[in-house]
Amino acid sequence: MQQQSNTYIIVFSAITTIVLGGMLAMANQLLKPRQQKSIELDTKRQILNAVTDLKGKKGKEILDFYNQTIDGIVIDINGKKIEDGDNGEPIKADKVNVAGNYKKPPEERVYPVFVYHKPGDADAVESYIIPVYGNGLWGNIWGFVALDTDLNTVKGASFDHESETPGLGARISSEEIESRFKGKKVFDESGQLKSVVMLKGERNPESMIDEHHVDGMSGATLTSVGLNNMLQNYFKYYSAFLKKASKKNVAAL
Amino acid sequence: MSTETLERNKHESLFSKRRKKFLVDPLNDQNPITVQVLGICSALAVTTQMKPSLTMAISVIVVMVFSNLAISALRKLIPTRVRIIVQLAVIATLVTLVSEVLKAYQYDMYKQLSVFVGLIITNCIVMGRLEAFALGNKPWDSILDALGNGMGYGWIILSVAFFREILGSGKLFGYAIFDAVGIHNFPTNGLMVTPVGAFFVLGLLIWVLRTRSGYVER
Amino acid sequence: MIDLINLGVKSIFIDNMIFAYFLGMCSFLAVSKKVNTAIGLGLAVTFVLTITVPVDWLLLQYVLKEGALTWISPEFANIDLSYLSFIMFIAVIAAMVQLVEMTVEKFFPALYGSLGIFLPLIAVNCAILGASLFMAQRDYTFTEGIVYGFGSGLGFLLAIVALAAIREKMKYSNVPDGLKGLGITMLLTGLMGIAFMSFMGISL
Numbered sequence: 160m161q162q163q164s165n166t167y168i169i170v171f172s173a174i175t176t177i178v179l180g181g182m183l184a185m186a187n188q189l190l191k192p193r194q195q196k197s198i199e200l201d202t203k204r205q206i207l208n209a210v211t212d213l214k215g216k217k218g219k220e221i222l223d224f225y226n227q228t229i230d231g232i233v234i235d236i237n238g239k240k241i242e243d244g245d246n247g248e249p250i251k252a253d254k255v256n257v258a259g260n261y262k263k264p265p266e267e268r269v270y271p272v273f274v275y276h277k278p279g280d281a282d283a284v285e286s287y288i289i290p291v292y293g294n295g296l297w298g299n300i301w302g303f304v305a306l307d308t309d310l311n312t313v314k315g316a317s318f319d320h321e322s323e324t325p326g327l328g329a330r331i332s333s334e335e336i337e338s339r340f341k342g343k344k345v346f347d348e349s350g351q352l353k354s355v356v357m358l359k360g361e362r363n364p365e366s367m368i369d370e371h372h373v374d375g376m377s378g379a380t381l382t383s384v385g386l387n388n389m390l391q392n393y394f395k396y397y398s399a400f401l402k403k404a405s406k407k408n409v410a411a412l
Numbered sequence: 413m414s415t416e417t418l419e420r421n422k423h424e425s426l427f428s429k430r431r432k433k434f435l436v437d438p439l440n441d442q443n444p445i446t447v448q449v450l451g452i453c454s455a456l457a458v459t460t461q462m463k464p465s466l467t468m469a470i471s472v473i474v475v476m477v478f479s480n481l482a483i484s485a486l487r488k489l490i491p492t493r494v495r496i497i498v499q500l501a502v503i504a505t506l507v508t509l510v511s512e513v514l515k516a517y518q519y520d521m522y523k524q525l526s527v528f529v530g531l532i533i534t535n536c537i538v539m540g541r542l543e544a545f546a547l548g549n550k551p552w553d554s555i556l557d558a559l560g561n562g563m564g565y566g567w568i569i570l571s572v573a574f575f576r577e578i579l580g581s582g583k584l585f586g587y588a589i590f591d592a593v594g595i596h597n598f599p600t601n602g603l604m605v606t607p608v609g610a611f612f613v614l615g616l617l618i619w620v621l622r623t624r625s626g627y628v629e630r
Numbered sequence: 631m632i633d634l635i636n637l638g639v640k641s642i643f644i645d646n647m648i649f650a651y652f653l654g655m656c657s658f659l660a661v662s663k664k665v666n667t668a669i670g671l672g673l674a675v676t677f678v679l680t681i682t683v684p685v686d687w688l689l690l691q692y693v694l695k696e697g698a699l700t701w702i703s704p705e706f707a708n709i710d711l712s713y714l715s716f717i718m719f720i721a722v723i724a725a726m727v728q729l730v731e732m733t734v735e736k737f738f739p740a741l742y743g744s745l746g747i748f749l750p751l752i753a754v755n756c757a758i759l760g761a762s763l764f765m766a767q768r769d770y771t772f773t774e775g776i777v778y779g780f781g782s783g784l785g786f787l788l789a790i791v792a793l794a795a796i797r798e799k800m801k802y803s804n805v806p807d808g809l810k811g812l813g814i815t816m817l818l819t820g821l822m823g824i825a826f827m828s829f830m831g832i833s834l
Contacts, residue, residue: 168491175498179505179717186509187713190516197519262769298768321526321767327602378602449659449812453756456652500724500754504717512713527763530716534756536656606827607650611820615813623808 202253203229208317210275210286210305227278229253229288233271238399241269257290257301265396272400275305286314287404289397293389296381298322300331300389306345310405313355316340318386328382339373345394345401347371352398354391357383426552434556438564440625444537445568446618447627451537454528456572456610462585465573467521469566471514471529475506476538476558483546484554490547499542500533507532537565568617575613580604634777641781643829647757648789649822654757657748658790659815668794669787670741671748674730676783678752679761682726683779686719686762687772694718719762720753727753757786792822 200218203225207213213221231252233241244250252271260268271290277283287310292301302318315338318331330336343355353371361377368374375383394401425431444450451472458464479502483490490498511529514522522529532538541561546554577583582590582598590598603609622628647653657671692701696710731749735742742749752758761782765775796818805814 168494171489171491172494172498175501179501183505183508183713183717186512190512193516194512194519197516201519201523258769321523327605446812450656452655452659453653456655496750497724500720501717504720508713508716511716527760527767530763531653531756531760533716533720534754534759536754539754603824606823607652608820608823608827610652611816611823615809615816615820618813618816619806619808621808622813623806628807628810 199253205317205319206253206273206288206290206303207275208315209288209303210315224278228275230274230276230281231271232274233269234397234400235269236266236396236399238397238401238403244269257292258299261292261299265392268396270397270400272397273303284308287401289393291389291393293385293392295320295323295331295385296328296379300382300385302331302389304340304390304393306401310401311344311346313340313343313345320382323379323382327376327379330376330379331382331386336376342370343373344370346398350402352394354387354394356387356390359383431553431556434553435560435563438557438560439567440564440621441627443564443568443621444540444561445565445614446621448537448540450540451535451565452614454531454535456569456607456614458525458528459569459573459576459610460580460605461577461583462570462573464521464524465569467514467518467525468528468532469562469569471507471510472532472535472538472565473559473562474510475503475532476541476562477555478506479503479538480541480546480554480558481551483542484549484551487547487549495547499539503538503542504533537561568614571617572610572613576604576609580609634773637774638777638781641778642785642788643826645782646785646789646826647760647782648786648819649826651760653760654755654786654790657751657755658786658793659812663794663797664744665791665794665798667744668790670738670745671752672783672787672790674734674745674749675752675755675757675786676780678723678726678730678758679779679783679786680776681779682719682723682758683761683765683775684772685722685726687765687770687775689718689722690715690766715763715766719759723758723762724753757782789822793818796822 200221204213204221206229207221207225213224216224233250233252233255235241241250250269252273255269255271257271260270273288274284275286275288277285286305286307288303288305290301290303292299294300298321300318300320300323302316304316305314306312307314317337320329320331323329323331340355345352345354347353356372358367358372358375359380360375363374438444442448445452454468458468479499482502483499507530510532511522514525514529541557545557549557574584577585578589579601580603582588582600601609604613644650648655648658654675657675690712693699694711694715696712699709699711727750730752731742734745734749761779765778770778793815797815800814809817
């Protein structure tokens with residue numbers, strides 16, 4: 160077969176396609192379980208980070224800790240529990256695609272809630288963790304807010320982003336900023352939704368940093384606006400659930 | 413640069429003088445970024461910090477070494493008319509493999525590097541070396557050439573990242589070194605952290621390197 | 631509708647391929663010496679982008695994503711071919727560029743001559759592949775994809791023409807030897823980048 164003839168080119172291309180395609184398919188099959196584990200670990204770590212300090216814990220330890228302490232439930236916008244997903248299978252809280260859900264209108268979304276309790280003791284609830292999602296300056300931002308058993312006081316928060324400016328908007332994922340949310344309240348005394356709002360600029364006077372406000376980030380106003388909107392929206396979506404659950408046991412929803 | 417190697421002594425050592433040049437030239441005199449003006453695209457975006465730059469440099473070296481090896485080994489079999497497509501296919505496959513491995517074992521880095529790992533496919537250095545060298549040279553020489561150019565690329569982006577991370581956030585590899593030495597409140601330069609900082613650092617770095625080597629463009 | 635306009639403006643000025651993401655630098659640096667060639671390249675890139683982003687979107691939706699093949703048969707719901715995205719995207723781009731090259735050669739032979747090797751090099755222009763990858767990562771819809779592709783192209787065009795204009799003027803300046811060519815271009819791009827950063831404050 161002449162090297163530059165059409166037959167040769169076709170045969171060569173066919174063999175190349177098969178070999179390369181085969182390599183890719185094989186790699187995908189081999190690596191898939193590990194990849195899914197990595198993604199799962201990442202999500203679960205972020206959930207736990209909102210409420211507790213995971214220092215030193217590694218891979219499997221984090222997954223075990225998650226299993227011992229988190230019960231996931233899924234609710235709709237009215238606070239009613241959802242048992243089965245669209246395909247008829249039981250819906251799992253940590254598998255809910257929050258980002259994908261964000262594209263649907265709020266009434267159609269499903270909302271996961273992660274109930275954090277003492278290891279091994281499902282009734283000793285310590286916190287309710289809800290995921291939040293929104294738009295930062297350059298891309299999406301998201302995170303988890305952990306509420307105390309009164310479903311009003313923030314126990315902790317962890318935020319993340321895809322492309323905020325390092326040193327500016329990207330600070331939302333730093334311990335410094337996240338810790339500012341501890342102890343803040345979502346509703347006021349009369350039950351009105353106030354959310355937790357980040358002020359513009361940093362080093363604001365103490366008088367402005369009350370239980371519904373946190374100090375801002377200098378130079379990152381736009382990201383903080385995105386953060387505020389995200390929190391406001393999601394507290395609103397979850398408010399039916401939060402009001403219901405604060406009155407009775409979550410299991411009775 | 414694309415010379416079919418001449419008939420030479422079959423017992424040329426693995427690291428003969430000629431071969432050492434393949435490894436060493438691209439580090440400075442023939443540096444892919446500062447001299448050949450290739451590979452700038454994806455190089456700059458990840459240089460905000462050293463850790464992603466290191467991951468990127470290693471990924472690029474891996475892709476280059478294996479693609480150079482593959483194309484060089486097959487160089488007598490590839491039909492000329494489809495050679496660009498074949499090169500692209502090989503590069504794309506290797507990059508996909510690297511990306512999948514990162515996704516499995518270094519998920520954090522994978523998230524941070526996002527689309528830039530995929531963009532190694534369009535990194536002019538990779539394709540450039542295939543065309544200019546691997547197609548006309550033996551496998552071991554091609555591997556050395558890939559290593560040389562990969563390392564040339566690597567040390568430049570690590571240098572840019574070094575300045576950007578230190579001046580932009582006072583850290584190196586994530587460690588707050590100024591704090592560690594006791595200098596708190598180091599005035600970090602916010603501009604370093606933006607793309608603009610990368611352009612400036614790279615421009616100045618090129619100035620220094622070219623003045624030292626005496627290379628003048630055009 | 632207003633969202634699409636916002637996206638368009640964002641992709642031209644704020645999410646500028648060159649100044650925000652460094653994509654497209656190779657051809658940018660090599661072709662930006664004369665304004666005419668720069669305009670030609672910018673338009674070609676815009677055209678390729680506006681077509682490849684939606685085509686890649688279709689590929690992603692109906693072939694590559696997890697569960698994308700369900701239109702053939704519901705049993706394929708678990709197949710996730712997204713690991714083939716890189717290869718498929720680059721194949722689409724190479725094919726598109728080939729088409730553009732043939733069209734330009736036939737209808738604009740002068741431009742074809744002056745662009746030379748840089749026309750086929752659009753295929754490996756990071757901006758083109760980058761736009762498709764960003765489209766996939768950000769989960770744009772079909773129309774958003776078209777707007778994004780077109781806007782990114784315009785942003786690239788804007789950047790490359792501006793830089794070419796400055797470089798043409800700079801032919802008469804006294805640039806130090808070590809800075810000539812790549813060095814001064816980097817610094818210039820940096821300065822232009824600062825100027826473009828002023829767009830960041832626009833609240834859309």
